[in-house]
Amino acid sequence: MATLGIDLGGTFARAAVVDAAGKMLASAKVALDERSPTGVVETIAQAASAAVKSAGVVVGGCGVGAAAQIHKDSGVLSVAPNLGWRNVPLGQLLTDRLGQKVKVVNDLSAAAWGELHAGAGRGAQDLLVVFVGSGVGSAIIAGGQLLDGAGGVAGELGHIKVVPDGRRCGCGEQGCLEAYAGGHNLIAQARELLAAGSSPALAELVGNDATKLTPVTLEQAAEAGDAAAREVYERAARFLALAVANQVTVLNPARLILGGGVLNHCPGMRRRVLDGVRAWASQTSREGLLIADAELGDDSGLIGAALLAA
Amino acid sequence: MATLGIDLGGTFARAAVVDAAGKMLASAKVALDERSPTGVVETIAQAASAAVKSAGVVVGGCGVGAAAQIHKDSGVLSVAPNLGWRNVPLGQLLTDRLGQKVKVVNDLSAAAWGELHAGAGRGAQDLLVVFVGSGVGSAIIAGGQLLDGAGGVAGELGHIKVVPDGRRCGCGEQGCLEAYAGGHNLIAQARELLAAGSSPALAELVGNDATKLTPVTLEQAAEAGDAAAREVYERAARFLALAVANQVTVLNPARLILGGGVLNHCPGMRRRVLDGVRAWASQTSREGLLIADAELGDDSGLIGAALLAA
Incomplete structure (x- = not known):
């Protein structure tokens, strides 16, 4: 039915x-x-x-x-x-x-x-799904079942700590992955660069208009070689890639499924995640691992x- | 039967x-x-x-x-x-x-x-079990079932990367948590300090005899304020505590069960893991979390x- x-x-x-x-x-x-x-x-x-x-x-x-x-x-x-x-x-x-x-x-x-059941995970029993949009989220399927945790809040990959006592996160805590690599926070960090006048490439890309900043403009400025943009962007990409690679090591999924606006629209960020998983996930957890984009949008x-x- | x-x-x-x-x-x-x-x-x-x-x-x-x-x-x-x-x-x-x-x-x-079924997890359905002995290992129980992963190698917490391109690990890869915080590697790092003559407290504790080095002597030297021992020990403790805290955030277990020789015999290391989980695991994942020592030895x-x- x-x-x-x-x-x-x-x-x-x-x-x-x-x-x-x-x-x-x-x-x-x-x-x-x-x-x-x-x-x-x-x-x-x-x-x-x-x-x-x-x-x-x-x-x-x-x-x-x-x-x-x-x-x-x-x-x-x-x-x-x-x-x-x-x-x-x-x-x-x-x-x-x-x-x-x-x-x-x-x-x-x-x-x-x-x-x-209807997308990139069909036929598998063990999935790690990571979405990077305005925030960073994940969900775990183990043995065909959702892993929801004792209190129903499992999968909060965006709120693992990557810099203890680091940047303030929307959740109220400090140093979360999302505070560096979530879309909202990529924009917030770009805005800080623009306000400080430290990123000429970013200023030029958006005509000094902070409302035009997006994760994509930050990636473009970084890839154009702008030092300040590059520092913020590469740090975010590295934290994200390492976090995803480490979850592959711990969970040993059959498939890693990637989605969300930032990963869909920032090819450099997506590539860094793929490279990170290949470099940093344990060799045994990578054997047979398929990495796919979410299919259902x-x-x-x-x-x-x-x-x-x- | x-x-x-x-x-x-x-x-x-x-x-x-x-x-x-x-x-x-x-x-x-x-x-x-x-x-x-x-x-x-x-x-x-x-x-x-x-x-x-x-x-x-x-x-x-x-x-x-x-x-x-x-x-x-x-x-x-x-x-x-x-x-x-x-x-x-x-x-x-x-x-x-x-x-x-x-x-x-x-x-x-x-x-x-x-x-x-017979120890510190009785009555719970969602456990994260972390043992730190000669190596670092973990196992995950979700909804009363072992999470073994697609290839059967889930739970390899010792082989998440904490320093990309860092210390060589016994597994052949570099920068694994175990390469810093596993018992064998705590001793290996203490031996390096002894060989370099950089830890007076450690040298005194073991009478310059490298065969007497243990994780406990490293902890004692660190707690006595020896700078070199402290650096190695605190780095290991911090990596371990952060890794455990982050897995609590992602898995939201009902109980975190700690065991293994290093955690049993190094009270300072055990305390740092407990403090790290309290400080760094997301607030929602800590709600209702019980932390217990393994009971069955x-x-x-x-x-x-x-x-x-x-």
Whole structure:
């Protein structure tokens, strides 16, 4: 039977009806105008209703992937930074509103599940999925099962410490990988260079307009040989590549799946991760390892959430 | 029904008959005089026979924990450095010799399984077990199952890279955690200090006799304020603590279980690991985390191997 998948981001809710093979039959996207839990639940219901109507099939069950820390089993969002939520029982609220059994998971877990069953992970049992977009996230599939950890927060690769007492991270702690290599923080570091006047190449690329800075402009400035840009960029790339390589050593996945805006749009960063895994992951963990790009793009979380509910 | 557990080290084979609750009914230990596969199989059979005879019960199944990389499912030891073996089908050889179904796993996996069912992990489903002895090893239990990885070599925490292109490790690669923080390498680094004449405290502690160097003497010299000893020791402790903290962040275990000679006998090293986890593991991964010492000591692998065969 088809199921409903929901992707709850910071600005939109997307809904899709997905068949048992992971094929999207219909989808809908609605902006989150009202960010109260009740408002968001209504927006999700609206998107869900539109998708179900377009698909014209009966759905049995609903899965939600949310950019949040999820309390295992209960479907409570402990912390959802994009929405400014703490301890919102989204699973229960949606169950009541939709009249469906609802399963809520972290967006990366949903994406990994989607890639496992309908994307670059098909046929494998052990995956490490690393997404570098505005943040850095990962999800682990071991023996065909999501590794969610005792509290449901496993996979937080972005929050391993790479420089104890280093840069302040959005999570409130210091020295996290994400504080150096996440897209938001690549831009923040580029902005610091621009403000300090220390990167001529970067200033020229964006015409001294800080709002035009992106991870791509930072990569371009670094690759043009600009010393300051290069230092920030290479440090980020090195931390990211080493972290991914070390997780390959510890987890020995069959496939490493890479995705997210930074890895998709910064070919140099992606290449450094591949080179790092080849150089630094233990030889035995690399035997038979396949490295692949995520195949489902923005739909991986939507499809994965639906399949988790199947 | 009771099962047989085998602990295959580099110098001894131990065998124990273990009941379903993880209680050792009898055990035997035989020195490995002959290190050929046939010789080792005979030694194991001798130890097994003695243990079974003492226990006076019928056993159904045999588990082996070996200090080796094991090919998943087949029971082939791909690399067993202590025995100088490559690609030895120990599982099959023992099955033929003992007339029992035999399961072969890595020694750390066996120890983790023992701690899970009969030691410090009882009642938990998600464990990270870290042993620092002559080497550095770990094993991961997720959702009550051993995480062994696609090739059966997951958990090789000792071989994550902490200094790309750093110290040469016994595994043949460079910059591994074990090359700095494993017991053999702590001694090797202390020996280098002694040879260079750069650590007066260390020289005094062992009367300039390099054969008396241990991880404990290095810790003592460091804690006495000796600058050179302190540098080597604190670097090792910091790498180890950061690596363990980062694995807690990624895996979100319910319990972190610590064991092995270095952590058992060097209280300062153990304290630095505990402090590091508290300081550097992400706050959410630390919520509800219990840190405990391995309870079964040298028997964890023996008991775990037997229980894996049950």
